Amino acid sequence: MLERAASVTDDAITIPIEGDADIVAARLKSRQLAKQVGFTGTDLVLIATAISEITRNIVCYATGGQMTLTAVTEGRRRGITFVMRDQGPGISDVQQAMRDGFSTGKSLGLGLPGARRLMDDFQIVSSAGQGTTVTMSKWLR
Amino acid sequence: MPVPILKQGDILIASVQEAMSDSDLALLRDDLTSRIGEFHSLGVMIDVSTVDVLDSFATRTLLDIAENSRLRGAKMVIVGIQPPVAIAMVKLGLILDGIPTAHDLEDGIELMRRNVGKSRQRDR
Ligand SMILES: Nc1ncnc2c1ncn2[C@@H]1O[C@H](COP(=O)(O)OP(=O)(O)O)[C@@H](O)[C@H]1O
Ligand SMILES: [Mg+2]
Numbered sequence: 132m133l134e135r136a137a138s139v140t141d142d143a144i145t146i147p148i149e150g151d152a153d154i155v156a157a158r159l160k161s162r163q164l165a166k167q168v169g170f171t172g173t174d175l176v177l178i179a180t181a182i183s184e185i186t187r188n189i190v191c192y193a194t195g196g197q198m199t200l201t202a203v204t205e206g207r208r209r210g211i212t213f214v215m216r217d218q219g220p221g222i223s224d225v226q227q228a229m230r231d232g233f234s235t236g237k238s239l240g241l242g243l244p245g246a247r248r249l250m251d252d253f254q255i256v257s258s259a260g261q262g263t264t265v266t267m268s269k270w271l272r
Numbered sequence: 273m274p275v276p277i278l279k280q281g282d283i284l285i286a287s288v289q290e291a292m293s294d295s296d297l298a299l300l301r302d303d304l305t306s307r308i309g310e311f312h313s314l315g316v317m318i319d320v321s322t323v324d325v326l327d328s329f330a331t332r333t334l335l336d337i338a339e340n341s342r343l344r345g346a347k348m349v350i351v352g353i354q355p356p357v358a359i360a361m362v363k364l365g366l367i368l369d370g371i372p373t374a375h376d377l378e379d380g381i382e383l384m385r386r387n388v389g390k391s392r393q394r395d396r
Contacts, residue, residue, distance in 0.1 A: 151293045158325055159291065176324055176356035180364065183327040187294070231365055239328045245364035 148186045148215070149195040157186040157198050161213065168202045168211050169271050178211070178269055181249040184242035185215045185265050191236055193219020193263065203268070210251070210270035216262065223259040275300045277307055283315040283384055284308065284346075285377075290322050297333045305340040315384040316341045319377055321352025331366045338371050347387045349373065351380035 146160060147153060161182040162175050170178065182198070189196040196217030203212050222228045229247070234240035243265075247253040250267040257263035273296060278285040284307055286300060304316055318334065320326065326334075338348040351374045353361075361368075372387075374380035 151295050155291050155293050162324075173356040173359055176354075176360050177363065179325045180327050180360040183325050183329075184364070187327070187329060239332055239366070241328045241365045245328065245366075248363045248365075249360060 143199060143201045145197050145199045147195065148189045148198050148217070150190060154183060154186045154190060157182050160198075161200060161211075164200050164202060165211050165269070168209060170211070170269070174269065177249045181246040181267060182213060184246045185213075185267070188242055188263075188265075189215060189217045189219070191238075193217035196262075208270050210268050212266065212268040214264065214266050216264045218262040221259045221261045221263055222255075222257040225255055225257055228257075229255070274303075277303060279307075279311055279313070280381075282313055283317055283381070284311065284313045285317045285319065287319040287321075288323050290324060292323065292330070294329050297330060301333050301337050301340065304337055305344065308341060308344045308346045313346050315387065316346050316348045317377070317380050317384060318348065318350050319352050319380070320350060320357075321354065321376065324354070324357065326353070326357050326361055326366070328364060328366060331361065331368065334368065334371065347372075347384070349380045349384050349387075351375070351377055 144160065146156060148157060158179045162179045165175055165178050186198060196215065199214045201212045203210050227233055229243050231244045232240040243255065246267065251270050252268040254266045273289055275286050275288055275296060284304060286304060307313065308316065334350060341348045349372045350368065353373060372383060374383050
């Protein structure tokens with residue numbers, strides 16, 4: 132196994148993502164915690180935008196899920212990690228879903244690929260019938 | 273929280289608030305479309321200067337409002353997109369194709385007056 136710097140998690144918050152208002156709440160919460168961690172200006176907007184996209188996917192394509200926000204210190208770097216999990220239908224072809232413009236919902240198809248560009252780390256785990264988990268982080272520079 | 277729509281002569285002005293939900297935005301789209309008909313408005317101005325997230329749903333809705341406005345004979349201008357918001361939009365891959373933008377309300381009204389003036393002249 133790879134040697135990993137011990138990661139220390141200070142604040143972890145979990146909020147339900149079930150409807151429209153939860154997307155707004157998730158944006159605000161992510162912004163708040165990111166600010167506490169030390170992010171400023173543009174980074175706060177990039178983070179909130181990515182959160183908006185991924186939580187909307189939970190509301191649109193699954194019936195509900197949760198978001199966990201964690202301030203992380205990994206070795207000498209400090210950042211914020213978001214885990215967004217749902218128990219929905221899952222995605223059978225993740226590679227296709229990650230493509231710019233691909234959508235089964237007649238929308239722009241930029242949520243997943245766009246969120247990956249907005250954050251530093253992005254991981255999606257999903258398969259048909261298994262729900263979807265998106266984990267993404269941003270690190271302070 | 274529904275977005276208030278102000279009527280200023282031929283122009284409708286909507287100031288989008290910070291904590292806008294998707295259904296608030298959809299409501300704004302529908303309200304604006306019916307108000308344009310009701311007031312025979314020639315312009316629609318959307319002020320997003322206090323908005324800190326314009327994601328794919330919001331952008332899609334703005335594009336829809338622009339198209340609805342155009343079909344009803346009005347022009348749309350978006351004012352006040354903040355620089356970090358613009359950076360996020362570019363990273364997402366969002367393009368507000370063909371929609372005029374202005375720095376602030378004052379510039380927006382100026383741009384609108386010029387556009388509306390032009391379409392008035394054409395009408396004659
Ligand atoms: N949480 C999810 N559960 C099931 N399917 C999802 C989920 N998130 C995304 N998808 C699928 O991936 C596609 C691409 O998502 P996205 O890039 O956000 O674009 P859009 O939401 O505009 O379709 C969606 O159309 C949907 O089919
Ligand atoms: Mg999406």
